[in-house]
Each structure stands twice: as structure tokens, then as C-alpha cells.
Amino acid sequence: MxxxxxxxxxxxxxxxxxxxxxxxxxxxxxxxxxxxxxxxxxxxxxxxxxxxxxxxxxxxxxxxxxxxxxxxxxxxxxxxxxxxxxxxxxxxxxxxxxxxxxANSYSCGAEFANDLHPYTSDLDIFGKKSLFALLNRCSTRGANLLLASWLRNPAEVNEVEKRQELVKVLASDGEWIQKFQATLISDEAEVDLNRLFSSLKAFPAGLDSCTAIFVKLSPLIFFISAALSFFFYQALIVLFITGLSNIFLVVYFLPRIAKASRITGKISSDMYRYSGAFMLMESNPAIAALLAKGLEGSGADSVTVSKEVKRLAAISARLDVGAIPLIGPLLNIFMAWNVRHFSTLAKWVEENKGLLPEAFAVLAETEALLSLSVLYRNHPDWVFPTVVSQSPAMTAVQLGHPLIRDNVRVYNDFSLGDTGHIDIITGSNMAGKSTFLRTIGINAVLALAGAPVCARSMQLSSFQVFTYMRIKDSVNDDISTFKAELNRLKYLFQYISENQHVYFLIDEMLRGTNSADKYRGSKAIIEKLISMQGIGMVATHDLEISRLEATHEGYVRNYYFDIQVDNDDMYFDYKLKHGICKTFNASLLLKNIGININKIV
CATH class of the missing domain: 1.10.287 (Helix Hairpins)
Structure with missing residues (x-):
């Protein structure tokens, strides 16, 4: 910390x-x-x-x-x-x-988890103690969806650079960030904005001009006649006719008012919060420019969003007052309250029909960018990677796993090289092979979302990540571990065929079969990946696989993680080294739980 x-x-x-x-x-x-x-x-x-x-x-x-x-x-x-x-x-x-x-008080994104996605399940992108849980500072549903989309879909170079610049701008103003967060947080259930946007398209028509004029004048007529009634009894007749007319109008327009209330009922508190958020957005030059660009072509590009959203909040709040027992009927008699504010609301909808969807899309983007900026503020030693157009490319110095605590995190350097490779990672149990694969993958996800990465420096190209790590069987679907592995491999081959730039991360393939078939199958799979010009990493305990470096010199490289053993005590440094692992620890780990394999004949 x-x-x-x-x-x-x-x-x-x-x-x-x-x-x-x-x-x-x-x-x-x-x-x-x-x-x-x-x-x-x-x-x-x-x-x-x-x-x-x-x-x-x-x-x-x-x-x-x-x-x-x-x-x-x-x-x-x-x-x-x-x-x-x-x-x-x-x-x-x-x-x-x-x-x-x-735990972060914002959503951990568990609802976005998908075992069939190319990498989100294996890299802990969603769920408890996930990357999303680390990043998320989004209050609105739309922002949560957008941030999840950024983590599921790597952006192109131009988009990454645009997000990086905006994140840097936001991160420089901690006061603005916290005001924005505090404005949007609420314990109340969020209004369904998509339903609201859709319903506003079918909003009932407002009043004709004659009715609108009478509704505007009715409170003035009512109160003047009420005051004059103390002196002229004839004024009581005007008072009675005005009140009766107001009641008639409320009853006549009741179907339209009821429909309007169903659309905008109980949204005022949310809209007041949103208007405060838009006001802050308008006060930030970078976000104000983003908002103006988002409203281009919407027909609402000349309005002040915060002002109009606040107007909507105020109008809907007044319409809600008309439904309060005792108070509502009195206001309707005095000034045709429900008709008056329904008319104002209908006019607002007509003038601003193109405003809300575009404005709230920019609000969602601002929250997603803010999430990345908070990550940068909390980890000022992390860096924004350089994203290059030539592919494949990845070079990292002092790369660490962002979900591991600072005091225990270990850093490694890595370079993909100029032409791309398949790297075979061998090593002892618990030495760090799987964690290193996840470190590469999760930092690539961060980088291509526009976020800072857990490294001293990093350069990479835009590519698609594909992982093969947590293979799950399913009794309900009648899928064995081996069958699940075959399904994942088929998906990998298809994914490489359909996407131009793919970086795969495979952790111990074909674990659901015997050792002889496992070796032959693994070797054949890597040969196929080489024939497809695949680029990625394969972690394995099978040292025979490392011989592929000799037959595919310049394309296959060997790396390893090892341990130091001193009087049956194991020491892990979790450092990536060139070559093939020569120290193993399965017998020692088994011995720690009372099983001595050296005694077995």
C-alpha cells in the first residue's frame, strides 16, 4: 500500500x-x-x-x-x-x-462470468477477488456493462490511446473523481434507463393550445375569484366553474396522465443525482468535450444536459405529488395540477427526445474511465503501456500480477521477440508457472482496456487472448474432463483460424488421459499450433515437450521456474529463467503429507 x-x-x-x-x-x-x-x-x-x-x-x-x-x-x-x-x-x-x-463495495461483476469466453474465467476477470472487483467504481448499470465489455473485448490501438489520455486527465483531479462518485452512489434501486428511453419514444401527446392556455390561467382565475368572494358573492360562481373545469380536465386527460406516470413515476431522485453528475462532467473540460461529441447529431447538441435532466427530475417530482392522497385532489381542484405538469412533461419529451440515450452513454463511459483512473491513483508506480500497431509484439519489464498483494508480489521480465514464438514453460509444482501465464494474460487485458499495467514498462500490440487453464467437467451435461479439454482445444483452433492476432496461454493440456497419450497428444497439438503460426505459451510438467525447441529452432523457446531444496525444505523464487527445469518437488510434497514414493517398489 x-x-x-x-x-x-x-x-x-x-x-x-x-x-x-x-x-x-x-x-x-x-x-x-x-x-x-x-x-x-x-x-x-x-x-x-x-x-x-x-x-x-x-x-x-x-x-x-x-x-x-x-x-x-x-x-x-x-x-x-x-x-x-x-x-x-x-x-x-x-x-x-x-x-x-x-472487498470493494462496488459490484464484483459476478453476473458477467462466462466459462465459454476465450479468457475471462481463467484469468479471474469477473467475480469475487477478480480484476473487475479491483477496478470497478461504476454506480450505473450502463457503466458496469461498458466496463465489463472493455475487459472482454480488447480495443484497437487508437481507442486504447484515447482512453489512456482521458484516464490520465481524470486521475490528475482526485477531488473531481470523488465528487463524481459521491454524487452517483445511492442505496435506492436504480431506475431502468433502457425501459425509460424506450418508453419516452411512445410518450402520449400533450395538450392543444386552447387547453394549455386555460390550464396556465386557471390558478390565477381560481385565487382571484377566491379572494373576491369575500366581497362579491358572484365570484363564488366563477370559483365553482373554475374548480369544476379543472376536475373535468384531470378526468378527461387521466389516461394520458396515467401513462406518463407509469413512464416517469419515481425517477425524480435518480434524475436529480444524474443532473449533479452531468454538471460535474460539464465542469471538466476533457469530459465536457466527450459529452459534446456524444451528443453530435442527436438534435440535443445545443442543450445543457445537467439543466435539462434537472428539469425532468423536477417535473416528474411534481407529477408524483398529484398522486398523494388529500394533497393531490386539492391541487387538481385549484390548478389542474396533474394536467399542468403532464403538459410540461410532454413538452420536455418533445424537445429532448434525442438527449437521454446519448447523454447517458457518455455518463457510462465517464464512469468506466473513472474506474481506470482510480486504479492509477491507487497504484502510482504502475505504468501505461505503449500499444503498437505492428503485431505480434510484447515486451515487459518487472511485470507482476495485479491481484497479488504488493508485499508478496514477484516481478518478471518477458519479451516475445520480433517474430513471435511458442514458449514452453516447465517447472516444479507450485513454482509459479500458472501464475506467470495469468500475469501475462491479465496485464494484456488491462493494457488493451486502456488501463495502467502492473509493470515498470510494457509494450504490446493489440491481440486476442485465449486461455486453456481451468478445464471443468460436467455431470449434468455428460462431459468428462478429457471431453471438456477436447472442446476447448477445438475452440482454440477455430479461434486462431477466425482471428488474425491471437495469443494463447495453455496450462498443462490433456490432463484427463494417460501419460503416454498425454505426451503424444500434447506434442501433436503444439505441432498443429506451429503449423497455424500460433503464438503463445504452454506450461507443462512433461520435459519431453521441451525437445520441440531443437526441432523448431527459432520458433519454440524453453523457459522454466525452479526451486531450491535444502534438507527437504523448499524455497521458491518464482523467477522466470531460460532453459529447461531440472529440479522437481512432487516427491517432497507427497512426503509432507505422509507418502514416501521412494519406498514403493
Whole structure:
């Protein structure tokens, strides 16, 4: 764990806690003030009634209501600030937990796991203690899907370079990152944005011009006639007709209002959060440019996204008020409340129909980029790889596995060479062969997603990774281990045939058959891969396979991991070396559990 990074997060937590305490005092103070307002209002109203003064009674009630509403509004503002700073503290606490190797509070991406994918299962890309769990700082469903897509599909050179530049820009502003995270985090269930986007396309038509004019004027007519009714009884007729007309309009437009409510009901809190996120995006020059580009051709490129999303939140919140018992009917009588705000909402949809899908696509991209930038901030010693167009290419200095803790991680150098090779990795049990294969694969996934890699330096070309490691049988599907291996090999050959640049990582092939067939089969498979001009690594315990270097000089190379043995004690250095392994430890490992193979005749 980097000491300066840890210190930064602890300082942010302390700052947030001070602000939380301050806002709590405000919230508690306004609670007492609300109680005082109620008691004072009751007293004033009672005093006016005692003096039999109708006007004073009405003024006392109205004044109490207005004062109470103002206090509630101010208190709600402080409640929101308290909750925001609480979330801000949670953001920093989560980063400390992640640095300490504890679980990330964001999704681990288990729903994206797929054993049939070319590499995600073998390289621990999704699930608990996975690469996705290390990276993810996405709150919205769309962002989670996009980040998962980046890890499943390597990008081309230009796209990788674009992401790297944006990640560097975001990583330089930790304050902006944490504000953005805190704004988007919510304990509430997220609104289904895809359903919302689809439903807005079939939003009901608004009001005709005459009805719209009446709805705008009805509250003014109602309250003027109500005021004049104290002096002219004829005004009561106007008051009654206006109220009745409002009720008629609400009933007449009820089907449209109901449909609108089904589409936008209960989205206001989410939209307020999203408007805050868009406001932050607009304040960041790099992300603002990304947002402007995303809106090109949508018909909404001239609008301020945060402003329009906030308008949508406010309109949908007002429409929700019309459904509240007692309050809703009164507002509908006074001012045709539901019709008024349905009309405003219909107009908003008509003006901004192309806005939301494109804007939220950029929001998802921003969250995915932010995830990569947090990784870089938490690991400032990691580097952005150079991605080159010529293929195949891979050179790494001090390459380590990103999911292994810093204090136990071992680093290795590796170079693919100028023309590409098949590298045979031999070695003792537990010496590090499988981990090294995964180290190569997972860093390639990071690099081609646009993220920094766990290395001092790295250069690679854009290629497709394919792994053959965790072969699983299935009783339900009647698939034995050997059959599962054959299926994976068939997929590998097909994948190499269909894709131009593939780098494969094979860990101990044909483990589900006898040793003689295993050797002959493994040798034949590697020969076939050579004939297909395949490039990759094969880890094996079978030393006979290493003889292929002699028959395919310049194409097959031998590397190994070994151990040091001292009085039956084994020492692992986990360092990659050129050549063939000559030290093995199976007998010692068996002896540790009480089995001595030297006594077997």
C-alpha cells in the first residue's frame, strides 16, 4: 500500500466527518424550529379565532404554512448535504479497504462470468477477488456493462490511446473523481434507463393550445375569484366553474396522465443525482468535450444536459405529488395540477427526445474511465503501456500480477521477440508457472482496456487472448474432463483460424488421459499450433515437450521456474529463467503429507 495514497484517503475521511457533524447540527436545529413553528402557528390561529377575526385567522394559517414550508425546505437542503458528505466518506473508506485487500463495495461483476469466453474465467476477470472487483467504481448499470465489455473485448490501438489520455486527465483531479462518485452512489434501486428511453419514444401527446392556455390561467382565475368572494358573492360562481373545469380536465386527460406516470413515476431522485453528475462532467473540460461529441447529431447538441435532466427530475417530482392522497385532489381542484405538469412533461419529451440515450452513454463511459483512473491513483508506480500497431509484439519489464498483494508480489521480465514464438514453460509444482501465464494474460487485458499495467514498462500490440487453464467437467451435461479439454482445444483452433492476432496461454493440456497419450497428444497439438503460426505459451510438467525447441529452432523457446531444496525444505523464487527445469518437488510434497514414493517398489 502506498503510504501517501493511504494518507490522502484518511485526510478526506476526517474532512468529511467534520462536515457531517456540522450538517447534523443544522438538521437537529431545524427540527426544533419546525416544532416551534407549529406551536406558534397554533397559538396565533387560536388567538385570531378567540377575537373572531376571520381575516387574521386566515393570515395566521397562511403565514404558519409558509414559514413551516421555508424551514422544511432549508432543512431538506442540509439533510442532502449531510447525506452527500456521508457518501463522500464512504467513497474514501472503500478506497482504504481496497488498498488493504478487502472487498470493494462496488459490484464484483459476478453476473458477467462466462466459462465459454476465450479468457475471462481463467484469468479471474469477473467475480469475487477478480480484476473487475479491483477496478470497478461504476454506480450505473450502463457503466458496469461498458466496463465489463472493455475487459472482454480488447480495443484497437487508437481507442486504447484515447482512453489512456482521458484516464490520465481524470486521475490528475482526485477531488473531481470523488465528487463524481459521491454524487452517483445511492442505496435506492436504480431506475431502468433502457425501459425509460424506450418508453419516452411512445410518450402520449400533450395538450392543444386552447387547453394549455386555460390550464396556465386557471390558478390565477381560481385565487382571484377566491379572494373576491369575500366581497362579491358572484365570484363564488366563477370559483365553482373554475374548480369544476379543472376536475373535468384531470378526468378527461387521466389516461394520458396515467401513462406518463407509469413512464416517469419515481425517477425524480435518480434524475436529480444524474443532473449533479452531468454538471460535474460539464465542469471538466476533457469530459465536457466527450459529452459534446456524444451528443453530435442527436438534435440535443445545443442543450445543457445537467439543466435539462434537472428539469425532468423536477417535473416528474411534481407529477408524483398529484398522486398523494388529500394533497393531490386539492391541487387538481385549484390548478389542474396533474394536467399542468403532464403538459410540461410532454413538452420536455418533445424537445429532448434525442438527449437521454446519448447523454447517458457518455455518463457510462465517464464512469468506466473513472474506474481506470482510480486504479492509477491507487497504484502510482504502475505504468501505461505503449500499444503498437505492428503485431505480434510484447515486451515487459518487472511485470507482476495485479491481484497479488504488493508485499508478496514477484516481478518478471518477458519479451516475445520480433517474430513471435511458442514458449514452453516447465517447472516444479507450485513454482509459479500458472501464475506467470495469468500475469501475462491479465496485464494484456488491462493494457488493451486502456488501463495502467502492473509493470515498470510494457509494450504490446493489440491481440486476442485465449486461455486453456481451468478445464471443468460436467455431470449434468455428460462431459468428462478429457471431453471438456477436447472442446476447448477445438475452440482454440477455430479461434486462431477466425482471428488474425491471437495469443494463447495453455496450462498443462490433456490432463484427463494417460501419460503416454498425454505426451503424444500434447506434442501433436503444439505441432498443429506451429503449423497455424500460433503464438503463445504452454506450461507443462512433461520435459519431453521441451525437445520441440531443437526441432523448431527459432520458433519454440524453453523457459522454466525452479526451486531450491535444502534438507527437504523448499524455497521458491518464482523467477522466470531460460532453459529447461531440472529440479522437481512432487516427491517432497507427497512426503509432507505422509507418502514416501521412494519406498514403493
Amino acid at each position: 502506498d503510504a501517501s495514497t493511504e494518507k490522502y484517503y484518511r485526510e478526506r475521511i476526517a474532512l468529511a466527518e467534520d462536515k457531517i457533524k456540522k450538517e447534523r447540527k443544522f438538521v437537529n436545529g431545524y427540527s426544533f424550529l419546525r416544532l416551534f413553528m407549529i406551536l406558534a402557528g397554533i397559538a396565533l390561529t387560536g388567538l385570531a379565532i378567540k377575537h373572531e377575526n376571520i381575516l387574521l385567522t386566515e393570515l395566521a394559517i397562511i403565514a404558519t404554512f409558509i414559514a413551516f414550508a421555508i424551514v422544511v425546505r432549508v432543512q431538506v437542503t442540509h439533510i442532502k448535504l449531510r447525506d452527500y458528505h456521508t457518501t463522500f466518506r464512504q467513497v474514501n473508506e472503500n478506497e482504504l479497504n481496497c488498498l488493504a485487500g478487502k
